[in-house]
Amino acid sequence: MPDFDLQYHTDASGHGAYRLLELPPDLLQLIESSVDNNSLEFTIKGAPEDDAVLCTADRTYALRAVVLSNSVLVVTPPSSSPSLPSSSSNLGSGSGSGSKSASSDAHAVVIRESLGEILELQPTVPRLQRLRGLLRGMEWGEGADEDDEGEDMKMNGGKGGNGERRWYSYEQARAELQASERELACALRERHILIIDGNLRPLTPHYLLTLLEQLLTVLVASAQRHDGAGASVPVLVRALAAEHGVRRAVSVQVMGWFGALVGAGGEGQEEGGEEERWVVDVPRVVTQVGLGVLRGYKDEAIPEDAFLGKWRAAVGDTFAEHVSLSLLLGNYLASTSPFTAARQLSYFPRAELPTDPGARFADLFLTRARWRAEDITPFLVDIVVDAKSRDKLLLKYARAQTDKEGTWYTARAR
Structure with missing residues (x-):
């Protein structure tokens, strides 16, 4: 085994210039696959008061410092160092002659940094809780x-x-x-x-419901197809503008939210040709209309059958067959009343719950002391990256109890 002399770099200005980053397998594979085309970009984001995250084109990773039990030395060949100290620490065995020292110098390395921690990357949900306040x-x-x-x-x-509105x-x-x-x-x-x-510009819920109802009405009235080849975007845009005064930029973006825009123009806001088509995502449209109807029953519940009737009427006969409560999971609470056998529904959207896991569970257990497993999981999908992380949160913040009716979750005592 060869001997090496470790020599500390004399220039202290570079201290703190190195960080070791441990890559998860998926990110390592992404880097290796992008070496040839040099198309990969990473961005580290966060204000001074935030925990930093690393963002790729499609994922966000939390950056976390992990302390090492043993220091890691970042070393370079001596040729890259402008000057070396006269004394060095020889790691070889025994004391050597002048020729031994010359041999060691040939194998000398320079310590550029001594690191006591590494940075670890963990997939995380995007941190967008500030957005609502910024756009108020x-x-x-x-x-x-x-x-x-x-x-x-x-x-x-x-x-x-001289005043100017700030957007x-x-x-x-x-x-x-x-x-x-x-x-x-x-x-x-x-x-x-x-x-x-x-x-x-956030679209108000009431106006979104109005736009979707107008859009479905125009779609049916103009005999446009909602599947397959799709509906003509210019026909729908002109009808909404003429009959309801809807700006093209608004109508095109709303169509993009609730379906696929194909042909000239795509999801852009420039005038497209007659071949530009809108292929409707029917379940998505029906879901949003249902949420718009249910939003009026946040403080006072509505019988399930009555709500379904209002929902079907809002989407019209063409789309009534797609109405299903399963589309609204995570946005309502169902309860029974001692005065009627019918289930009562009330609006309870997960989008308005806290994004912090501890606060989310606190709100859920303040709303209900016990939750069925199938009832609570829809209210967690937006704060976890996968089922494994969801189960970890349930284990941390809730206590599972099983009886003949199934699995129930209650708040974990603190």
């Missing part, structure tokens, strides 16, 4: 164009004013929010946030 007061509803113009005039003090742009969200590009795009779609003139 920027909602887009019916007549939003006129409201924006009037408010801008007011804030500008009329013509020639939150899509580019700001990309740079600041702890989420990958794909996860951010999915969040905007799931939360129904429009991009208008480059700014993020």
Whole structure:
């Protein structure tokens, strides 16, 4: 075995310049597959008060420092070091002659850094809890164009004013929010946030329900297909603009949320040709209409049959067969009343629950002392990355009890 001389680097300015990052298997495979085309980009995101995350194009990883029991030395050949100290620590056996020292110098290495920790990456859900607060007061509803113009005039003090309304742009969200590009795009779609003139504008729930009902009415009235070849986007856009004053940028994005836009223009906002088509995601549309109807029953429950009747009426005869309560899992509570045998439904959306796991479970167990396993799991899907992490949270925050009716979860005593 050869002997080496370890020599500390004399320039202390580089101290703290090295970090060791342990890669999970999926990220390692991604890096290895991208070596040839050099297309891979990583971004570390987080404000000073945040825990940092690493984002790829489609996933987010939490960065966590793990202390090592033994230090790890980062070393380089002596040729890369400008100067070395006159003394060194020989790790060879015994004391050697001048020729021995010369041989050791030939195998000398320079210690650039002594590390006592490594950075570990763990898949995590995107951290978008700030988004709701950032966009408060920027909602887009019916007549939003006129409201924006009037408010801008007011804030500008009329013509020639120096005031300017501050919006939150899509580019700001990309740079600041702890989420990958794909996860951010999915969040905007799931939360129904429009991009208008480059700014993020949440669509109000009431106006979204109105738009979907108008869209389904126009779809049927104009004899457009909702599957297969799809419906003509220009026909729907013109009808919504003429009959309801809906801006094209709004109608096209809403169609993109609830289906696939194929042909010229895609999901863009430029004028497309007649071949541009909208293939409707029927379950998604029906689900959102159902949520819009159920939203009115947050404080007062509605009998299940009565709700299903209202839901079918809202989507129309063409789509009534797709109505099913399974589409709304994680958005309602079902209960029974001593005065009637019918189940009662009330609006209870997981999107309005805390994103912190401890706070999420606290809210759930304040709402109900006991939960069936199949009832509580739909309220956890947005704070876990997979079933394994969900089971870990249940083990940490809940206690499982099994009886003849199945598995129940109660709050774990603290």
